[in-house]
Amino acid sequence: xxxxxxxxxxxxxxxxxxxxxxxxxxxxxxxxxxxxxxxxxxxxxxxxxxxxxxxxxxxxxxxxxxxxxxxxxxxxxxxxxxxxxxxxxxxxxxxxxxxxxxxxxxxxxxxxxxxxxxxxxxxxxxxxxxxxxxxxxxxxxxxxxxxxxxxxxxxxxxxxxxxxxxxxxxxxxxxxxxxxxxxxxxxxxxxxxxxxxxxxxxxxxxxxxxxxxxxxxxxxxxxxxxxxxxxxxxxxxxxxxxxxxxxxx
Amino acid sequence: xxxxxxxxxxxxxxxxxxxxxxxxxxxxxxxxxxxxxxxxxxxxxxxxxxxxxxxxxxxxxxxxxxxxxxxxxxxxxxxxxxxxxxxxxxxxxxxxxxxxxxxxxxxxxxxxxxxxxxxxxxxxxxxxxxxxxxxxxxxxxxxxxxxxxxxxxxxxxxxxxxxxxxxxxxxxxxxxxxxxxxxxxxxxxxxxxxxxxxxxxxxxxxxxxxxxxxxxxxxxxxxxxxxxxxxxxxxxxxxxxxxxxxxxxxxxxxxxxxxxxxxxxxxxxxxxxxxxxxxxxxxxxxxxxxxxxxxxxxxxxxxxxxxxxxxxxxxxxxxxxxxxxxxxxxxxxxxxxxxxxxxxxxxxxxxxxxxxxxxxxxxxxxxxxxxxxxxxxxxx
Numbered sequence: 001x002x003x004x005x006x007x008x009x010x011x012x013x014x015x016x017x018x019x020x021x022x023x024x025x026x027x028x029x030x031x032x033x034x035x036x037x038x039x040x041x042x043x044x045x046x047x048x049x050x051x052x053x054x055x056x057x058x059x060x061x062x063x064x065x066x067x068x069x070x071x072x073x074x075x076x077x078x079x080x081x082x083x084x085x086x087x088x089x090x091x092x093x094x095x096x097x098x099x100x101x102x103x104x105x106x107x108x109x110x111x112x113x114x115x116x117x118x119x120x121x122x123x124x125x126x127x128x129x130x131x132x133x134x135x136x137x138x139x140x141x142x143x144x145x146x147x148x149x150x151x152x153x154x155x156x157x158x159x160x161x162x163x164x165x166x167x168x169x170x171x172x173x174x175x176x177x178x179x180x181x182x183x184x185x186x187x188x189x190x191x192x193x194x195x196x197x198x199x200x201x202x203x204x205x206x207x208x209x210x211x212x213x214x215x216x217x218x219x220x221x222x223x224x225x226x227x228x229x230x231x232x233x234x235x236x237x238x239x240x241x242x243x244x245x246x247x248x249x
Numbered sequence: 250x251x252x253x254x255x256x257x258x259x260x261x262x263x264x265x266x267x268x269x270x271x272x273x274x275x276x277x278x279x280x281x282x283x284x285x286x287x288x289x290x291x292x293x294x295x296x297x298x299x300x301x302x303x304x305x306x307x308x309x310x311x312x313x314x315x316x317x318x319x320x321x322x323x324x325x326x327x328x329x330x331x332x333x334x335x336x337x338x339x340x341x342x343x344x345x346x347x348x349x350x351x352x353x354x355x356x357x358x359x360x361x362x363x364x365x366x367x368x369x370x371x372x373x374x375x376x377x378x379x380x381x382x383x384x385x386x387x388x389x390x391x392x393x394x395x396x397x398x399x400x401x402x403x404x405x406x407x408x409x410x411x412x413x414x415x416x417x418x419x420x421x422x423x424x425x426x427x428x429x430x431x432x433x434x435x436x437x438x439x440x441x442x443x444x445x446x447x448x449x450x451x452x453x454x455x456x457x458x459x460x461x462x463x464x465x466x467x468x469x470x471x472x473x474x475x476x477x478x479x480x481x482x483x484x485x486x487x488x489x490x491x492x493x494x495x496x497x498x499x500x501x502x503x504x505x506x507x508x509x510x511x512x513x514x515x516x517x518x519x520x521x522x523x524x525x526x527x528x529x530x531x532x533x534x535x536x537x538x539x540x541x542x543x544x545x546x547x548x549x550x551x552x553x554x555x556x557x558x559x560x561x562x563x564x565x566x567x568x569x570x571x572x573x574x575x576x577x578x579x580x581x582x583x584x585x586x587x588x589x590x591x592x593x594x595x596x597x598x599x600x601x602x603x604x605x606x607x608x609x610x611x612x613x614x615x616x617x618x619x620x621x622x623x624x625x626x627x628x629x
Contacts, residue, residue: 061454085456095451099265111257112455137268153451 014192019069029055031215044206045196052215053196088159094150098139113157143170200235258465280427299326305352320386362400420506421587422560436530437543463621474523509594521609522583528616535623
């Protein structure tokens with residue numbers, strides 16, 4: 001079972017997974033995952049394509065129902081519509097309306113959370129550095145700009161729990177640094193942040209990493225700890241080392 | 250149902266369509282061009298072949314009958330005679346004749362006399378053209394017969410009731426069908442984009458309810474449907490004569506189709522139909538993976554409705570085996586309702602129109618519920 005490391009036991013977890021299983025026909029996309037994630041930290045879900053990261057996030061956000069087990073966010077068993085106003089979810093596909101302008105997209109998603117405050121919209125556009133693109137139609141944005149808009153839509157209601165599915169794909173290094181700085185500020189303000197990635201070089205920005213392979217969490221800990229346990233200086237090597245200890249289903 | 254969230258959805262739908270020029274053209278220009286074309290074809294089609302059968306020729310002066318028959322033959326018609334109206338109607342029913350000309354016994358007497366033209370009533374457009382040929386021949390013969398006042402010419406049909414301008418019979422069906430068709434197409438494709446583009450998944454991660462999405466779409470597209478129907482109605486019913494300016498000859502804008510009832514009542518019928526089409530589009534988008542598949546539903550779902558709901562052929566003339574399908578099609582009620590308003594001049598006190606409106610409202614509501622059930626959080 002998952003080993004809880006470096007998380008003060010006094011803090012109540014904001015995300016709980018208990019025996020989560022999701023099967024699609026014969027495929028077990030998520031095969032018995034349990035963990036507790038506490039507020040104020042950034043968690044990285046690391047694993048290759050098809051390892052079950054996205055399905056795990058969809059289970060945690062209540063986008064899909066588990067075949068077995070349950071997911072709990074902020075004390076509510078998912079899916080729970082009421083708790084969605086406190087969750088931010090940046091999907092792997094951009095999930096933005098390409099016919100609308102940048103500002104219209106953010107305003108629309110803000111309105112779905114009952115936010116009509118123009119300041120909140122301007123604020124979040126500043127964070128993703130799209131302030132000067134407010135009137136641009138989303139279909140004409142570059143790939144990286146669309147990712148940023150997608151992030152803005154996920155942040156506009158200031159969620160306490162944030163799921164980011166491959167948030168930095170197509171984003172240039174400079175902005176990536178700013179993104180992570182912002183994630184850190186949100187975590188310091190008490191948010192729980194779950195970031196999925198298959199890029200290992202981002203992993204060190206997370207407080208804790210969960211290596212995901214074949215629908216299971218094969219290792220958990222900070223980047224340093226995992227390297228140490230695997231006896232390697234390279235996280236990729238560490239992943240392979242842990243992966244080798246698990247039988248392929 | 251949260252009004253603000255619905256409002257946000259409506260606004261978004263409107264903003265999206267407003268920028269989509271091809272969709273705007275589909276909504277507003279295509280129906281106008283198509284109704285214009287249909288009207289033009291119906292009113293100014295090429296002269297058809299008439300098979301006339303004359304009743305009462307024995308009682309009329311031989312030279313006059315000869316002149317009528319000659320005039321008709323000059324117009325390319327075949328002419329036969331029948332002893333009485335029943336025989337003539339029978340030959341129309343079996344297809345050997347297309348128009349019966351019933352002459353009064355006192356054709357040359359003064360005072361009011363009536364010549365009745367009988368057609369079978371199943372092909373209003375073709376018959377209108379035939380009647381024009383026959384009337385032309387009759388008038389030519391009668392005016393040359395000196396000393397007579399021209400008798401009135403009335404039109405009767407073996408089936409159904411005749412109308413003077415065939416487009417009057419068609420216009421309601423065309424307005425109804427186009428509104429239904431284009432609103433379905435647009436909603437279906439828009440909602441499919443929502444499903445395949447990842448925005449539905451994203452939307453499901455917000456507190457928005459499924460019912461709110463359907464309501465937002467219905468109101469948003471309902472707004473465009475309202476404008477579309479208003480524009481189409483103005484085009485079909487109105488007729489503004491533009492006087493000659495310089496070298497440009499005078500012409501009219503608008504089709505000037507006669508309507509017996511209130512245009513607002515007709516508007517209400519089409520609007521209810523269009524609202525149902527929004528939900529139908531959302532519902533059918535569940536079964537489509539690509540935009541092409543939305544198009545593929547047209548021959549599967551819309552074309553049969555076009556054939557069975559009385560657009561071209563009256564429901565009563567359908568073969569008995571498929572006639573029972575008609576009551577299950579929303580379009581049947583809309584077209585009946587529109588004909589009630591256009592031809593009969595029905596208002597809300599007419600039972601038949603009340604039934605049409607009630608059924609359309611129930612169908613729209615039914616599809617809205619079905620549509621919201623097909624939007625599941627568990628989308629993939």
